[in-house]
Amino acid sequence: MGGSRAEILQGTLDLMVLKTLAGMGPLHGYGIARRIEQISDEALQINQGTIYASLVRLMQKGWISGAWGTSENNRKAKFYSITKGGRKQLQAEAENWERIATVVGRVLRAAERG
Amino acid sequence: MGADRDSCWPRAARGGARVRAMLAWIRAVASRIRVWLSPGRANSEFAQELEEHLAMLTEENVRRGMGPEEAKRAARMRLGGVTQLAETNRELKGLPVLETFLKDTRYALRMLRKNPGFTAVVVLTLALGIGANTAIFSVVYAVLLKPLPYAQPEQLVTVFQAKPQEGVMGTGWSYANFAELRKQNHVFSEMGGSQFHQLTLTGRGEPAVVNASIVTPEVFSVLEEKPLVGRVFLAEDGKRGAPAVAIVSEGLWREVFGADSNLIGSSINLDKRSFTVVGIMRGNFRFPQVTETKQLWIPLVQDPLFGSWIERRGGHWLRVIARAKPGVSMVQVQAEMDAIGARLGKEFPAENDGWAVRIASLRQMMVGNVKSALLVLLGAVGLVLLIACANIANLLLTRATSRAREIAVRATLGAGRGRIVRQLLSETAVLGLLGGLIGIGLAYWGVHALSSLLPESVPRVNAIGVDNTVLGFAVLLSAVASFAFGLAPAWFAANSNLQASLREGGGRAGESGNRRRARNLLAAGEIALAMVLLVAAGLLLRSFGKLMAVSPGFDAQHIVKADISLPQFQYSKPQQWTAFSDELLRRIQARPGLRDAAVAVPRPIVDGFVNLGFDIVGNPPVSAGSSRTADYVSVSPNYFRVMGIPLMAGRLFDAHDTLSAPRVSLISEAMARHYFPNQDPVGKRLTFGFPPDGAMEREIVGIIGDVRDVALGQEPGPMMYVPYGQAPFWGANMVVKSTLGVSSVAAAIREEVRRIDKDLPVTDIAAMPEIVDASVAQTRFRTFLLALFAGMALLLAATGIFGVISYSVSCRTNEIGIRVALGASSGSILGGVFRETLMLALVGLAIGLPCALAASRLIGHLLFGVSAYDPATLGAVALGLATVAAMAGYVPARRAMRVDPMVALRHE
Numbered sequence A: 001m002g003g004s005r006a007e008i009l010q011g012t013l014d015l016m017v018l019k020t021l022a023g024m025g026p027l028h029g030y031g032i033a034r035r036i037e038q039i040s041d042e043a044l045q046i047n048q049g050t051i052y053a054s055l056v057r058l059m060q061k062g063w064i065s066g067a068w069g070t071s072e073n074n075r076k077a078k079f080y081s082i083t084k085g086g087r088k089q090l091q092a093e094a095e096n097w098e099r100i101a102t103v104v105g106r107v108l109r110a111a112e113r114g
Numbered sequence B: 001m002g003a004d005r006d007s008c009w010p011r012a013a014r015g016g017a018r019v020r021a022m023l024a025w026i027r028a029v030a031s032r033i034r035v036w037l038s039p040g041r042a043n044s045e046f047a048q049e050l051e052e053h054l055a056m057l058t059e060e061n062v063r064r065g066m067g068p069e070e071a072k073r074a075a076r077m078r079l080g081g082v083t084q085l086a087e088t089n090r091e092l093k094g095l096p097v098l099e100t101f102l103k104d105t106r107y108a109l110r111m112l113r114k115n116p117g118f119t120a121v122v123v124l125t126l127a128l129g130i131g132a133n134t135a136i137f138s139v140v141y142a143v144l145l146k147p148l149p150y151a152q153p154e155q156l157v158t159v160f161q162a163k164p165q166e167g168v169m170g171t172g173w174s175y176a177n178f179a180e181l182r183k184q185n186h187v188f189s190e191m192g193g194s195q196f197h198q199l200t201l202t203g204r205g206e207p208a209v210v211n212a213s214i215v216t217p218e219v220f221s222v223l224e225e226k227p228l229v230g231r232v233f234l235a236e237d238g239k240r241g242a243p244a245v246a247i248v249s250e251g252l253w254r255e256v257f258g259a260d261s262n263l264i265g266s267s268i269n270l271d272k273r274s275f276t277v278v279g280i281m282r283g284n285f286r287f288p289q290v291t292e293t294k295q296l297w298i299p300l301v302q303d304p305l306f307g308s309w310i311e312r313r314g315g316h317w318l319r320v321i322a323r324a325k326p327g328v329s330m331v332q333v334q335a336e337m338d339a340i341g342a343r344l345g346k347e348f349p350a351e352n353d354g355w356a357v358r359i360a361s362l363r364q365m366m367v368g369n370v371k372s373a374l375l376v377l378l379g380a381v382g383l384v385l386l387i388a389c390a391n392i393a394n395l396l397l398t399r400a401t402s403r404a405r406e407i408a409v410r411a412t413l414g415a416g417r418g419r420i421v422r423q424l425l426s427e428t429a430v431l432g433l434l435g436g437l438i439g440i441g442l443a444y445w446g447v448h449a450l451s452s453l454l455p456e457s458v459p460r461v462n463a464i465g466v467d468n469t470v471l472g473f474a475v476l477l478s479a480v481a482s483f484a485f486g487l488a489p490a491w492f493a494a495n496s497n498l499q500a501s502l503r504e505g506g507g508r509a510g511e512s513g514n515r516r517r518a519r520n521l522l523a524a525g526e527i528a529l530a531m532v533l534l535v536a537a538g539l540l541l542r543s544f545g546k547l548m549a550v551s552p553g554f555d556a557q558h559i560v561k562a563d564i565s566l567p568q569f570q571y572s573k574p575q576q577w578t579a580f581s582d583e584l585l586r587r588i589q590a591r592p593g594l595r596d597a598a599v600a601v602p603r604p605i606v607d608g609f610v611n612l613g614f615d616i617v618g619n620p621p622v623s624a625g626s627s628r629t630a631d632y633v634s635v636s637p638n639y640f641r642v643m644g645i646p647l648m649a650g651r652l653f654d655a656h657d658t659l660s661a662p663r664v665s666l667i668s669e670a671m672a673r674h675y676f677p678n679q680d681p682v683g684k685r686l687t688f689g690f691p692p693d694g695a696m697e698r699e700i701v702g703i704i705g706d707v708r709d710v711a712l713g714q715e716p717g718p719m720m721y722v723p724y725g726q727a728p729f730w731g732a733n734m735v736v737k738s739t740l741g742v743s744s745v746a747a748a749i750r751e752e753v754r755r756i757d758k759d760l761p762v763t764d765i766a767a768m769p770e771i772v773d774a775s776v777a778q779t780r781f782r783t784f785l786l787a788l789f790a791g792m793a794l795l796l797a798a799t800g801i802f803g804v805i806s807y808s809v810s811c812r813t814n815e816i817g818i819r820v821a822l823g824a825s826s827g828s829i830l831g832g833v834f835r836e837t838l839m840l841a842l843v844g845l846a847i848g849l850p851c852a853l854a855a856s857r858l859i860g861h862l863l864f865g866v867s868a869y870d871p872a873t874l875g876a877v878a879l880g881l882a883t884v885a886a887m888a889g890y891v892p893a894r895r896a897m898r899v900d901p902m903v904a905l906r907h908e
Helices: A005-024 A029-039 A051-062 A084-092 A094-113 B016-037 B039-063 B068-079 B084-093 B096-114 B116-145 B176-184 B250-255 B331-349 B364-368 B370-402 B405-414 B417-453 B468-494 B498-504 B513-550 B574-589 B637-641 B669-675 B744-756 B768-775 B777-811 B813-821 B828-860 B872-896 B902-904
Strands: A064-070 A076-082 B155-164 B170-171 B188-202 B206-214 B245-248 B267-270 B272-280 B297-299 B319-324 B355-362 B559-565 B596-601 B611-613 B629-635 B649-650 B664-668 B685-686 B696-706 B719-723 B732-738 B764-767
Touching: A005 A051, A005 A064, A005 A076, A005 A084, A005 A094, A005 B777, A005 B902, A029 A051, A051 A064, A051 A076, A051 B016, A051 B039, A051 B084, A051 B468, A051 B828, A064 B250, A076 B039, A094 B513, B016 B370, B039 B084, B068 B084, B096 B116, B096 B155, B096 B364, B096 B417, B096 B669, B116 B370, B116 B417, B116 B468, B116 B777, B155 B331, B155 B364, B155 B405, B155 B744, B170 B355, B176 B331, B188 B559, B188 B744, B206 B596, B245 B250, B250 B297, B267 B513, B297 B405, B319 B696, B331 B355, B355 B364, B370 B417, B370 B468, B370 B513, B370 B777, B405 B417, B468 B513, B513 B777, B513 B828, B513 B872, B559 B744, B559 B768, B574 B596, B574 B732, B637 B732, B669 B719, B669 B902, B696 B902, B732 B744, B744 B764, B777 B813, B777 B828, B777 B872, B813 B828, B813 B902
Parallel strands: B206 B297, B245 B272, B629 B719, B664 B696
Antiparallel strands: A064 A076, B155 B170, B155 B319, B155 B355, B188 B206, B188 B267, B188 B319, B245 B297, B267 B272, B559 B732, B559 B764, B596 B629, B596 B732, B611 B629, B649 B696, B664 B719, B685 B696
16 A cells, blocks of 8 residues: 555645745646656656645635647646635745745655655 | 634634634535535536646646646646545535435445345344343333433422431421421422222222322322322311312223213212212322322322321321422522421430421332332343443454455545545444444334333333434444454454555555454453453343242242231221121131131231330330331231241140230231340330230240241241230231132132121232242342343353454464465464454453442342352353354354365365
8 A cells, every 4th residue: 555655745745746836837747746756856756646636626616727729739638726715824834834844854864754 | 633624713703703713614514515516517617617627737837947737737736636625625615414314325235235244244143232221221211311300300309207216218207297298398388198908999889999199188189190180189088077079090090980070079989988079080190109090089088098197196007299390409408407307306305305307209109119129130231231232343354354445545546534434334323323223123122122022010010112302212222332343343444555455456465463353452341341241141131040049938839818808987896896706707717728828918028017115014114215126917817827927936826816815916026036035035125016905915925936927038037916806907908828710719719808898898919929929020020131141241241252363363373274285283273263252251351340340339239148249259250151152163263274274274
């Protein structure tokens, strides 16, 4: 079985997705995954599929919205963008950001190791 | 399991964030329901999304210089298993709880149908546990928890006087003191007083004895009770000289007055005196007699008995109930009562010095000593359920081991850990539900059985039943129970080592040490719990045996009791009372077979007791704060012969001991021992009695055997007897010793009473042995129930051990086969299994012993003549449990002994 790492990541992954969407504007799943990997200097090699669980959760909460559009290379893709509610949530979490960053840092180190 | 899926944020910020989180949650649920209703679209969209993602990843890989095939493969790896993603997606988007629950339930039902034996054992075990718990809870709920049937019952308190330094923990008031208390306090919105006794209703067909509640008019406003028809008492009804009025209960109105619509305003005769009926109370209004459906109320001032006591400040007979003002705490009430008690003591020292004022909630007063016994029973039946759960958990663990391969395959195919745990839990939930349903059925039956078996002395028996609260309890209990026994197996299943399980094949050959330890621990725990119950039951049984072996001091055999109450308006003078009882005894004794007839008041066990202070003439008066008291009984001369109470010294009473002769008395051995150590009491004089004879000197003419007058379980205290002729009573409480049988004796008494006065009813005819028996009914009942629970516990624990040992033997068939093949004797194989069994039993007993000791301390107050640490009981229980364990282990041990090495070796 996958072990418990992904489950610990879950909350922070949601937050990273929100942050990414807030900074980058509308993106599709692949774009979000790539962006997170880039920001983390490719250190965070996530199983890109897990991004979708995060997207579903955020959609259900109304913090992001999704719409079908056309990608850079002319493919049909679902683009996600942050909503007003999502921005508020992100802002509300700002005070926790430092702590989360530490957690992310720890996860990144863990990810590097193993 | 990690964090809950929906709590994405480490910690939600406060205030607005909380609202936002709630809105988000509602939106999420709405979205899930939407998707659940039309799953197709969402799934195909997601598939497309994933496809695009894969394509983009592949393109990226190609850009990095991979070949097309390799690029595709790497992209798949990067994205993760598509099937698993789709499954997660479905779970996230739809209503997985509902969806998988339905699926799991169907699957669980199929699994359970395939193993009918297993299912039956689990469901029945659980049903028994739930049923017994629910039944006992219904009693506990009715007696201890259900709101009393009065308005705002939590404000109602009883107020009593107590003299703890003399062991008087709570007693009633005199009317004068009550009136003072009512006037002086500021914490009660209203207070009322009550008493009850029987009055004779005449003028309507056969004379009937009715239960009359004697109340001050305020009682109805204390209880905030409105009449069904007519009115309740007014303050004027309580004044001297007011016209006599009465209120009847709905039950009495229907059954005695034939639902007469003209009853209000008409008059009825009570003890031959006319009362005008002014109201009818609703059927389930009962106060102060809470079990009586047919009763009536009259104002205290009109009562032939207590009415004349109103002016007297001495005495403790009025039961006082009060309603606390809203917002006043019980602490404030008690503080004010302390102050008033002290004030009463100063103002009226003769009657009130040393008396404290105490309060108790109305429920506390009504429930009394039943509470602790009920809680003990609830605890016991809870333990039974716990053992049942341990047993089921064990069965499930065993089964989970043999299903390890199935679960491993599921996990390999992509079932998440949570998913597997959920599936196993839904299996146990289905079991729990089935068990709960049957259990509730059993509970209905159990409640029925319980309420017909419960002694009448248990308060609020009429309120017992299976209502919504009780049903809710049963459902909750089934849920908690199925969670309790389902958790361990599910946890082990989720944490099993995948590779190992797959390698092991059938799951027969072995299991993890953890799991075996868990199973052994459960079995040992069952033994420990069973030990607690068995020790408790053993102690109660021994107590009951001791109680039954106690001699009450009289011989109840062949004694019939009957009561004749004299209307006090007609029979108002003591001379009339004596004349009546003399005449009655003369007539009855003249009949064949009824020579041994006597009157006495109060009779032991039957009538309770009257404790009275006395002085010894010539001795200095007792120091302040202490007093000499003894139980007072007035008897006709042949009472002692009828009851078989032996004379120890001096003489008995005879026909010459009348009001015109010198006053005499007899004392009991205990009294002689206690108050006349190393002296001969015969010839000494005592001063005691009821007004107007209160300060009368009475010569002690003899010593009589001790009698347990209060209860079988209570050591006989000092008692003093006076001749009925010198201390008569407004009625004849008879005891007749006869071999003729209760009904012939009753007929004879009725006939003779009718010849003297045709309006006098004879009531409460009963055989004395039955009354003595009924006096221990509660004790017998709780002993019986606890023994029943202990028996269930023993059976369950035995099954548990049997299960564990059989499973352990079947797991080791292989090993045993090899040992047999290598020449091990069948004795050594048997010994090995026995050792394992005994080890389990010993561990269980070691855990159980301290628990049992603690439990017996808890039930110490229910014991009689047996120490809570009775070594005989403890030893017998330990030995018995070890024996049962050995027997439970014997069957599998025999099987191990007969293992055929060839079969065993092929077993793999």
